[in-house]
Amino acid sequence: MLTVRFFSMIRETLDTESLQIDWAPSLADVESLKSVLSSRGATWADTLNETSVIAAVNQQVVSADHPLADGDEVAFFPPMTGG
Numbered sequence: 001m002l003t004v005r006f007f008s009m010i011r012e013t014l015d016t017e018s019l020q021i022d023w024a025p026s027l028a029d030v031e032s033l034k035s036v037l038s039s040r041g042a043t044w045a046d047t048l049n050e051t052s053v054i055a056a057v058n059q060q061v062v063s064a065d066h067p068l069a070d071g072d073e074v075a076f077f078p079p080m081t082g083g
Contacts, residue, residue: 002027002068004037007077013047023070030055031064033074052079 005020011017027033034055038045047053056075057066068074 001070002033003073005073006032007076009034009073009078010047010076014044019054023068023072027068029064029068030062030066030074033068034064048076053077054079 002021002023004021005015006014006018021027021033021036023024027036035046054077055062055064055066056077057068057072059073059075
């Protein structure tokens with residue numbers, strides 16, 4: 001099972017805070033997960049495929065080709081700014 005969390009504007013746009021998704025070998029990496037989530041509709045696809053969206057696996061920022069394993073927590077959030 002993967003826990004998928006959405007933060008900030010992504011959470012608001014998708015009107016979803018988190019999901020539980022059964023892990024399968026077809027969910028080999030973050031990009032595969034984004035593809036599955038994007039199939040939920042245009043809003044999901046447009047939001048998750050923005051170039052500025054950041055992905056984290058188990059609280060570590062990762063690239064789209066980062067592998068996923070059963071039990072992982074994946075988070076999607078917009079870029080942060082600060083000073």
